[in-house]
Amino acid sequence: MSTQGEVRKITTHTLQEMKRHGEPIAMLTAYDFSMAKIIDAAGMDVILVGDSASNVMAGHETTLPITLDEMIYHAASVVRAVRRSLVVVDLPFGSYQGNSKEALNSAIRIMKETGAHAVKMEGGREIREAVERILSAGVPVMGHLGLTPQSIYKFGTYVVRAKEEAEAQRLREDSQLLERLGCFSIVLEKIPAALAREVSSGLKIPTIGIGAGNGTDGQVLVLHDMLGINKDFNPRFLRRYMSLFDDIRKATEHYIADVKSKDFPNEQEQY
Numbered sequence: 001m002s003t004q005g006e007v008r009k010i011t012t013h014t015l016q017e018m019k020r021h022g023e024p025i026a027m028l029t030a031y032d033f034s035m036a037k038i039i040d041a042a043g044m045d046v047i048l049v050g051d052s053a054s055n056v057m058a059g060h061e062t063t064l065p066i067t068l069d070e071m072i073y074h075a076a077s078v079v080r081a082v083r084r085s086l087v088v089v090d091l092p093f094g095s096y097q098g099n100s101k102e103a104l105n106s107a108i109r110i111m112k113e114t115g116a117h118a119v120k121m122e123g124g125r126e127i128r129e130a131v132e133r134i135l136s137a138g139v140p141v142m143g144h145l146g147l148t149p150q151s152i153y154k155f156g157t158y159v160v161r162a163k164e165e166a167e168a169q170r171l172r173e174d175s176q177l178l179e180r181l182g183c184f185s186i187v188l189e190k191i192p193a194a195l196a197r198e199v200s201s202g203l204k205i206p207t208i209g210i211g212a213g214n215g216t217d218g219q220v221l222v223l224h225d226m227l228g229i230n231k232d233f234n235p236r237f238l239r240r241y242m243s244l245f246d247d248i249r250k251a252t253e254h255y256i257a258d259v260k261s262k263d264f265p266n267e268q269e270q271y
């Protein structure tokens with residue numbers, strides 16, 4: 001808050017300043033109005049409307065099926081709730097890899113129809129033209145290197161990436177390229193901690209890690225994983241802060257029992 005009680009909004013510039021001052025950046029995903037309102041009120045720096053919505057909201061096995069229209073629906077819901085956080089939206093699979101004109105149209109739809117502040121795109125040199133075109137239209141771009149879930153069928157598995165020197169070198173070069181092109185930040189997913197630290201210290205723009213150790217400039221987790229809503233996903237990098245699956249199930253069982261026993265509603269709960 002400022003002295004006038006106005007909310008000081010986080011911008012891409014704020015994130016660069018945070019890196020300069022060594023202040024870690026906190027990022028979390030959200031996909032709907034109610035959750036985004038809580039997360040924003042908690043003081044989150046960046047809210048990512050991730051295409052992980054495909055998994056945790058829609059129940060798909062991968063992030064590939066989610067559409068641009070569906071991402072726009074989620075992102076617009078999040079933006080309506082947010083007062084302070086920077087809102088970044090994933091460009092979904094198929095909305096930017098075809099050609100750079102289509103990529104720009106997708107980014108423009110997200111910015112116009114949701115009110116979000118930036119887009120995120122997976123990949124390095126192979127999406128260079130699309131990144132350049134979107135940036136030159138004035139849309140801030142967050143990069144995403146390492147494990148890029150939209151390419152899961154190319155990788156074959158979700159194991160740690162860039163353990164071999166050739167892939168690590170490609171990632172170093174891609175991170176430098178994305179910075180040169182003008183990206184404001186890069187997500188580093190599931191790569192060795194030493195490599196993430198080295199890449200982060202070689203860049204002026206902040207990196208946000210997930211499964212990349214504590215040498216990055218910030219951290220991101222998927223909301224449903226850190227709240228324990230999703231019990232089936234247990235990677236080593238995940239820290240759970242709640243066990244909401246169990247808590248919500250217990251509350252629901254309690255409600256069912258109250259309805260069945262006619263305990264609910266009682267005299268005070270009726271007109």
Ligand code: KIV
Pocket residue numbers: 029048049050051052053090187189210220221222
């Ligand atoms: O879609 C997503 O949630 C992401 C994060 C895991 C970085 O891309």
